[in-house]
Amino acid sequence: MSTPLLRPRDHAEAVALFRAEVIGALTRRELDRGELAAALRALAQQRLRPPGSTTTRQVAVSTLERWYYAYRAGGLDALKPRPRSDRGRARALTAEQRALLLDVRREHPTASAPVILRTLVADGRLPRGAVSVSTVTRLYREAGLERGERPDGHTRLRWAAEHPGALWHGDVCHGPSLRDGKTTKPLRIHALLDDASRFVVALEAHHREREVDMFGLFLRALRRHGAPGALYLDNGSTYRGDALRVACERLGVTLLHARPGDAPARGKMERFWRTLRAGCLDHLGALTSLHDVQARLIAFLDAHYHVAPHGGLMGRTPTEAWVRAKHTALDENALSAALTVRSRRRVRKDGTVDVDGTAWQLDQGFLAGRVVTVAVDMTGAELPSVEHEGRRYLLRTVDAVAASRTRRARRTPPAQPTVPFDPAGALLDRVAGRPPRHRPEED
Structure with missing residues (x-):
């Protein structure tokens, strides 16, 4: 033994x-x-x-x-350290201060102790330096009012989507910075996770966290797997723009946003991020490019995550749960029509028009100076176009060098006027006292 x-x-x-x-x-x-x-x-x-x-x-x-x-x-x-006789009890608080702090916590259960203390000091209800954060924290612990307690009796239940494809989670994870010589760039991992199967429908590495990046990720997932019933995103400004909202509405996808401060509601996404960190992101070492990171992300999904039994799937793998469901591919024409964005723009005198910061060339010179409708297919299937008075004109990329070499027809000099007209000369004749050059015909 x-x-x-x-x-x-x-x-x-x-x-x-x-x-x-x-x-x-x-x-x-x-x-x-x-x-x-x-x-x-x-x-x-x-x-x-x-x-x-x-x-x-x-x-x-x-x-x-x-x-x-x-x-x-x-x-x-x-x-051995000797415990204090008043251990577990908040000290240095008057009865009035205790009552005030407890009332604030009961009415605002999600506010942290530092936020409550800072606010009460700022508005003059507590003297500065008289109470510490640890004292306030002990008070709430003693009263059973630790952060997150819901006095209204709200109970959080475990939930799951009815079937694969019913709900996708979308989120961004901050990875370790990539260093290339003296240059350091941030790493942001964008992901879409199917709720019912835990299958990752899209996973990409970027340097930034923008709505256009999540939109592109969503678009590529739509083409591969069809549209979900709902898309569940964080409440940040990155996911509150018009592009995602309009796209989801046109495709019949319900767009949902998590409540601010309700991290447990995003538990499945957070659990995937922990798995990805432990198996991939924490071990990137001296990688310098997004290409190298992306290759490792795909390898992690294909060789480990998607084929490993998942505790939340009763031992099945995410791939097994995903392929058993029926997925309807989106028609490319319908997708293109749903994701075409139109805006009003004025054509410059040189025939160019700006689209999202990029200049495009319009060959129809008669539209120079006019306000036209520019249609942009967000799927990238077609080039932007101008719609004007029932007709459609394609735009092309601006090539300033080619334009400088283009032979243009020589302009015909204007014809000489047949009717004399010299305003300055008429004034000069008047000042000099000369008779008018032309006299009206007498009747």
């Missing part, structure tokens, strides 16, 4: 053992005058990690000296 491991009884004994290990060697030596102070100063320069801590720190000479004499007087028990 194996011998059980001998461990400290509790945290207090673990702390006492740590302190004894630090100063124990000094207690067994015969020290001459001045040697103890020198030894304690040397110990104070070392970085130590107390039990339960994840970081190292230095211990003051006065603290080491107190441990030394306590150990010599009472042994290991004397080194």
